[in-house]
Amino acid sequence: xxxxxxxxxxxxxxxxxxxxxxxxxxxxxxxxxxxxxxxxxxxxxxxxxxxxxxxxxxxxxxxxxxxxxxxxxxxxxxxxxxxxxxxxxxxxxxxxxxxxxxxxxxxxxxxxxxxxxxxxxxxxxxxxxxxxxxxxxxxxxxxxxxxxxxxxxxxxxxxxxxxxxxxxxxxxxxxxxxxxxxxxxxxxxxxxxxxxxxxxxxxxxxxxxxxxxxxxxxxxxxxxxxxxxxxxxxxxxxxxxxxxxxxxxxxxxxxxxxxxxxxxxxxxxxxxxxxxxxxxxxxxxxxxxxxxxxxxxxxxxxxxxxxxxxxxxxxxxxxxxxxxxxxxxxxxxxxxxxxxxxxxxxxxxxxxxxxxxxxxxxxxxxxxxxxxxxxxxxxxxxxxxxxxxxxxxxxxxxxxxxxxxxxxxxxxxxxxxxxxxxxxxxxxxxxxxxxxxxxxxxxxxxxxxxxxxxxxxxxxxxxxxxxxxxxxxxxxxxxxxxxxxxxxxxxxxxxxxx
Ligand code: NAD
Numbered sequence: 001x002x003x004x005x006x007x008x009x010x011x012x013x014x015x016x017x018x019x020x021x022x023x024x025x026x027x028x029x030x031x032x033x034x035x036x037x038x039x040x041x042x043x044x045x046x047x048x049x050x051x052x053x054x055x056x057x058x059x060x061x062x063x064x065x066x067x068x069x070x071x072x073x074x075x076x077x078x079x080x081x082x083x084x085x086x087x088x089x090x091x092x093x094x095x096x097x098x099x100x101x102x103x104x105x106x107x108x109x110x111x112x113x114x115x116x117x118x119x120x121x122x123x124x125x126x127x128x129x130x131x132x133x134x135x136x137x138x139x140x141x142x143x144x145x146x147x148x149x150x151x152x153x154x155x156x157x158x159x160x161x162x163x164x165x166x167x168x169x170x171x172x173x174x175x176x177x178x179x180x181x182x183x184x185x186x187x188x189x190x191x192x193x194x195x196x197x198x199x200x201x202x203x204x205x206x207x208x209x210x211x212x213x214x215x216x217x218x219x220x221x222x223x224x225x226x227x228x229x230x231x232x233x234x235x236x237x238x239x240x241x242x243x244x245x246x247x248x249x250x251x252x253x254x255x256x257x258x259x260x261x262x263x264x265x266x267x268x269x270x271x272x273x274x275x276x277x278x279x280x281x282x283x284x285x286x287x288x289x290x291x292x293x294x295x296x297x298x299x300x301x302x303x304x305x306x307x308x309x310x311x312x313x314x315x316x317x318x319x320x321x322x323x324x325x326x327x328x329x330x331x332x333x334x335x336x337x338x339x340x341x342x343x344x345x346x347x348x349x350x351x352x353x354x355x356x357x358x359x360x361x362x363x364x365x366x367x368x369x370x371x372x373x374x375x376x377x378x379x380x381x382x383x384x385x386x387x388x389x390x391x392x393x394x395x396x397x398x399x400x401x402x403x404x405x406x407x408x409x410x411x412x413x414x415x416x417x418x419x420x421x422x423x424x425x426x427x428x429x430x431x432x433x434x435x436x437x438x439x440x441x442x443x444x445x446x447x448x449x450x451x452x453x454x455x456x457x458x459x460x461x462x463x464x465x466x467x468x469x470x471x472x473x474x475x476x477x478x479x480x481x482x483x484x485x486x487x488x489x490x491x492x493x494x495x496x497x498x
Contacts, residue, residue: 002033005182008200010194024091042201049141068108070192071191071193078183085180085183090177103153111163129480131478134476144170145223146158146224155181158462165468165472170211171198172202222243230245242470249408251411252286254412261297262300267439270439271440272388274320276321285379289394294392298370298390305368306348308366312361408451432461433451448466
């Protein structure tokens with residue numbers, strides 16, 4: 001079993017402290033050990049970032065962007081290897097792993113536009129012989145803490161943009177599937193990034209607390225579950241840091257009576273069961289407006305769930321792999337037990353699935369509940385597994401009220417042919433990312449990603465234009481150069497143009 005290393009100041013660094021096991025969830029075997037960094041190791045990474053910052057901050061944005069162009073090429077050349085690494089530790093299918101990498105690469109492409117993004121704002125003659133402009137300057141050493149479910153894409157939401165904006169970055173990846181994340185960071189160093197600009201330290205709460213408490217770390221980006229997001233937001237902002245902390249979700253899909261049912265069912269299958277439901281944008285609730293569409297949905301979707309092709313993520317042509325750990329599988333199975341006990345109708349039961357040849361893998365089949373009520377834990381909680389709940393309502397207004405009342409507001413979608421219904425939904429729904437006949441409305445890299453309510457703590461969304469604002473500080477400069485030297489009398493009234 002090999003031991004994974006940290007990447008600090010351009011070098012691999014072994015650690016002697018605590019470790020955790022990393023599993024191949026398809027076989028159930030522990031395949032690596034990952035170090036859990038001490039405060040001293042985290043400080044080493046922070047020191048490396050701090051030392052690299054003055055030169056990197058003054059490197060022209062066009063040169064910073066050139067590193068990202070080379071990085072993009074290396075990512076594309078290594079797509080098969082990276083997908084294999086993701087799949088081996090996360091369990092998602094190879095095709096799904098390649099998909100997340102491609103969405104991550106889109107963020108690198110956006111970062112390649114650094115000279116354009118950082119042009120700033122300029123106004124000539126805001127007063128007599130006075131010009132004003134806003135500079136967008138880097139924040140300093142910034143840190144990112146990322147979840148297990150997108151080991152390639154979510155880190156790529158953060159550090160390419162932070163780095164082209166002139167910052168130095170400390171990444172603390174998920175300790176459950178760190179290998180692809182580390183390999184990708186190594187590729188950025190190979191692309192010519194100066195030492196210390198990107199550092200990777202593995203770890204758990206101790207490492208995260210060290211990043212929160214270090215005065216040199218000026219901003220924290222977090223993606224993960226809501227309780228940890230809330231903790232990091234409150235502890236970070238208390239210390240005067242910028243924090244954007246993206247949390248959990250419960251994403252509803254509304255099926256209107258006029259929906260194109262075949263396409264809606266295909267969309268729901270991918271969005272509910274893709275990646276074993278371990279996506280923050282996974283659809284976990286289908287809200288059916290009227291019994292007719294609910295009955296038709298059940299009739300069409302049940303056989304498709306029963307026919308899901310499930311096996312080792314690293315095999316080709318599958319629909320679903322295992323869950324990430326035995327604990328994750330047992331937690332999801334526990335929710336299914338609770339749903340049955342609460343009286344929901346379990347139409348497809350994914351518990352007790354055994355995959356031939358992979359009997360020790362962390363597998364569950366797809367599950368479907370009908371007649372789910374809003375006080376059941378399968379409705380209130382983020383299950384983060386392959387479980388879809390059907391809730392039946394009488395009207396679009398009732399469906400929207402249900403969604404607006406939920407504590408999470410990450411993503412949602414509506415399936416309809418009615419433009420008026422779709423427009424009302426987009427206008428009034430209290431959710432950060434909305435799809436119309438699009439089940440996973442994850443914004444492209446040149447928009448920004450973020451939920452509302454308890455799905456995001458902080459003012460700015462991740463990546464895209466909001467990401468640029470998060471990773472830079474605005475400095476407004478007002479400058480006067482009189483055309484010819486002349487004495488000006490003191491003015492005691494507040495200066496204005498009128
Ligand atoms: P998690 O909250 O368990 O872990 C996320 C990160 O926090 C990891 O790096 C982990 O090491 C660290 N961490 C864990 N416990 C900690 C503690 N007590 N103190 C400090 N740090 C701690 O989340 P996960 O299980 O890796 O990921 C799944 C969750 O992430 C789901 O809730 C999912 O919805 C959410 N997620 C949200 C988004 C989004 O954009 N909103 C995207 C992906 C995942």
